[in-house]
Amino acid sequence: MFGRPGLSSLMQAAELGSFDVLIAEAPDRISRDIADLAHIHKTLRFRQVEMNCVNGGALDTVQIGMYGVVGQMQREEGAKKVKRGMVGVVRSGRNPGGKAYGYRPVLGKKGELEIVEDEAATVRRIFELYSTGFAPRTIAATLNAEGIPAPRGLRWNGSTINGNGQRGNGILRNPIYAGKLIWNRVHMVKDPSTGRRISRVNPESEYEEIDAQHLRVVDQSLFDAVQARKEATGGPRPRDVPKSKRLLSGLLRCGCCGGGMALIGVDRSGPRIQCSTYRESRSCTNGARYYIEKLERQVLDSLRIQFADTAIIDEYVKAYREERRKIEAEARRNRSATEKGLADAKAGITRIVERIAKGLIDDDEAAALLQPLRQERDRLERDLAASEAPSNVIELHPQAVKRFRENVEQLADIVATKTGTVDVGAASAFRQLVAAVIVHPRQKGDPYTIQIKGYLSSLIDSTLSAKSLVAEEGFEPPTQGL
Numbered sequence: 001m002f003g004r005p006g007l008s009s010l011m012q013a014a015e016l017g018s019f020d021v022l023i024a025e026a027p028d029r030i031s032r033d034i035a036d037l038a039h040i041h042k043t044l045r046f047r048q049v050e051m052n053c054v055n056g057g058a059l060d061t062v063q064i065g066m067y068g069v070v071g072q073m074q075r076e077e078g079a080k081k082v083k084r085g086m087v088g089v090v091r092s093g094r095n096p097g098g099k100a101y102g103y104r105p106v107l108g109k110k111g112e113l114e115i116v117e118d119e120a121a122t123v124r125r126i127f128e129l130y131s132t133g134f135a136p137r138t139i140a141a142t143l144n145a146e147g148i149p150a151p152r153g154l155r156w157n158g159s160t161i162n163g164n165g166q167r168g169n170g171i172l173r174n175p176i177y178a179g180k181l182i183w184n185r186v187h188m189v190k191d192p193s194t195g196r197r198i199s200r201v202n203p204e205s206e207y208e209e210i211d212a213q214h215l216r217v218v219d220q221s222l223f224d225a226v227q228a229r230k231e232a233t234g235g236p237r238p239r240d241v242p243k244s245k246r247l248l249s250g251l252l253r254c255g256c257c258g259g260g261m262a263l264i265g266v267d268r269s270g271p272r273i274q275c276s277t278y279r280e281s282r283s284c285t286n287g288a289r290y291y292i293e294k295l296e297r298q299v300l301d302s303l304r305i306q307f308a309d310t311a312i313i314d315e316y317v318k319a320y321r322e323e324r325r326k327i328e329a330e331a332r333r334n335r336s337a338t339e340k341g342l343a344d345a346k347a348g349i350t351r352i353v354e355r356i357a358k359g360l361i362d363d364d365e366a367a368a369l370l371q372p373l374r375q376e377r378d379r380l381e382r383d384l385a386a387s388e389a390p391s392n393v394i395e396l397h398p399q400a401v402k403r404f405r406e407n408v409e410q411l412a413d414i415v416a417t418k419t420g421t422v423d424v425g426a427a428s429a430f431r432q433l434v435a436a437v438i439v440h441p442r443q444k445g446d447p448y449t450i451q452i453k454g455y456l457s458s459l460i461d462s463t464l465s466a467k468s469l470v471a472e473e474g475f476e477p478p479t480q481g482l
């Protein structure tokens with residue numbers, strides 16, 4: 001919802017009660033994010049604004065849930081497509097975005113770079129100074145003193161040269177100077193609480209690398225000498241980034257503050273995680289440490305119990321359709337009540353007109369009596385016309401059901417291997433089902449209490465708050481969610 005001024009002013013207008021019905025071409029024009037769509041629907045319902053779709057009629061909560069799931073899937077698919085396109089650019093030896101110091105785009109050849117010779121000379125000097133023992137900060141001060149322009153017109157500083165270990169974005173770490181293009185080092189995600197886009201580091205296994213010797217400005221022995229000195233001087237190094245993706249990477253949340261959980265090291269029983277907020281600022285009180293492998297086993301065990309049989313999906317679908325039928329039956333009941341009200345209003349009008357004709361009441365009196373009845377008649381006629389629109393019931397999208405089933409089947413494979421590290425396909429299947437794993441605070445010696453927040457439950461959860469699944473209980477039976 002953030003960063004969409006049109007939507008913001010729409011929501012403001014809704015607050016002010018400026019309209020009664022919202023008509024959209026399709027729900028995904030309002031939002032493709034499940035949480036946003038649900039929030040908008042909830043807010044509008046509270047303001048008694050009806051959400052309508054051009055081809056779907058009025059939308060109820062279950063439909064919103066369904067559209068949300070399908071919309072989110074499409075959006076994630078769209079992001080993957082963009083990424084695939086970029087991978088193609090790297091494979092063909094062009095530059096997928098961002099301009100490194102020392103290069104400029106070749107005019108008329110989109111994505112291609114060429115060396116800017118005086119900048120390249122500065123790069124070589126930086127590598128030489130560093131390899132002979134100068135600190136990045138000293139090098140920066142030297143360049144500033146000489147008035148050499150820094151990248152993006154700023155002043156040189158230590159981090160321009162040294163960069164950040166994980167991101168590998170400093171000059172000394174940039175493999176482009178050794179004639180290598182790397183892409184997919186970071187990916188952008190939208191922070192749901194601020195709507196701002198922030199970058200996250202990808203595992204090294206997802207990097208795309210290609211030889212581009214025409215872009216080399218530092219010879220290999222100097223480049224290697226610099227990397228060797230960087231390793232010797234410590235600090236996080238790119239090769240420390242784990243190669244294999246852990247099943248729960250990025251999904252773990254602190255039950256106390258809602259923040260992420262980060263690996264803090266390994267002891268005899270394995271790697272452990274802790275609340276990042278606690279570690280960084282102590283502004284969270286949850287200082288407990290958890291063995292990541294134990295958490296992974298617990299999550300997989302509870303999902304295995306839940307999805308022992310993919311027939312459970314049929315249960316969900318069945319429950320969804322029953323709910324739909326219930327809503328339609330209610331609509332039919334409402335319709336007959338409306339028809340009766342309309343007949344009453346019309347009869348009332350007829351009676352008053354007859355009394356006017358017989359001279360029993362005067363015009364002023366008649367007008368006062370007629371006006372509310374006419375309003376009532378018009379309102380009921382409008383209601384009836386709206387409900388007469390062809391019942392275009394949105395069925396569960398067969399494609400969505402199919403994908404859920406496939407994801408659940410892949411999940412069975414992860415469960416069978418019972419390890420924390422998984423291949424990319426299985427990990428993404430897992431991520432289609434599990435939105436977050438919340439780890440609750442604990443005292444030393446207490447068992448781990450976790451909650452699994454699943455996407456599947458939002459298919460049928462009529463309140464649409466991501467239903468939490470307590471590990472010991474697994475997903476609740478579908479009928480309880482309705």
Ligand SMILES: [Zn+2]
Pocket residue numbers: 254255256257258259275276277278284285286
């Ligand atoms: Zn915390």
